[in-house]
Amino acid sequence: MKYTEEQILAKAKEIMKDFRGKYYREECVDGAFYKKNDKMISGKNEGKTFSTWTVGILSLADNSDFLTISDETGEPLIYQNFNTFIFDVEKDERGYFRVGLPRD
Template identity: 75%
Template sequence: MKHTKEQIIARAKEIMKDLDGKYYFEECVDGAFYDENHKIISGKNEGKSYSMWVIRIIALMDNSDFLTISDETGEPLYYQNFNTFVFDIEKDEKGYFRVGLPRD
């Protein structure tokens, strides 16, 4: 394990500020757990295995979304919303964004 839970939660908050923009709130990041060898089942990393962190995100109407972050790089792998839609996460000059969703 390269990152501590505290480091990953801090990283998740940084990423969520980009992803949620003006709708971001500090308490949306609600815990994290480590998964040593997880095989990705969807998106650009499908079929690859990672040591990763899964962070629970409090979403609309108290639903739970999940942000996954690579333990190796500290970079996001994907975002899964409560409807089980999986979004790849990319980064550009404006910051992180969910692929396929409009940006603010």
């Protein structure tokens, strides 16, 4: 394990702040767990295996989303919302964003 849970939670808060902008609340990040060999089920890394952290994200109407972060790089791999839509996550000069969703 390269990162600690505390480091991953801090990274998740940074990512979620970029995603949600003015609607961000720090309380939306709700714990993390580590998985040594996590096979990606979708997105640009589909079929590849990584050591990952999965972070629970509190969403609308008591639902939970999941942010998967690589333990090797500390960067996000995918974001899965409670409707099971899975998005790749990328970063540009404005910050992190979910590929395929409009940005503010």
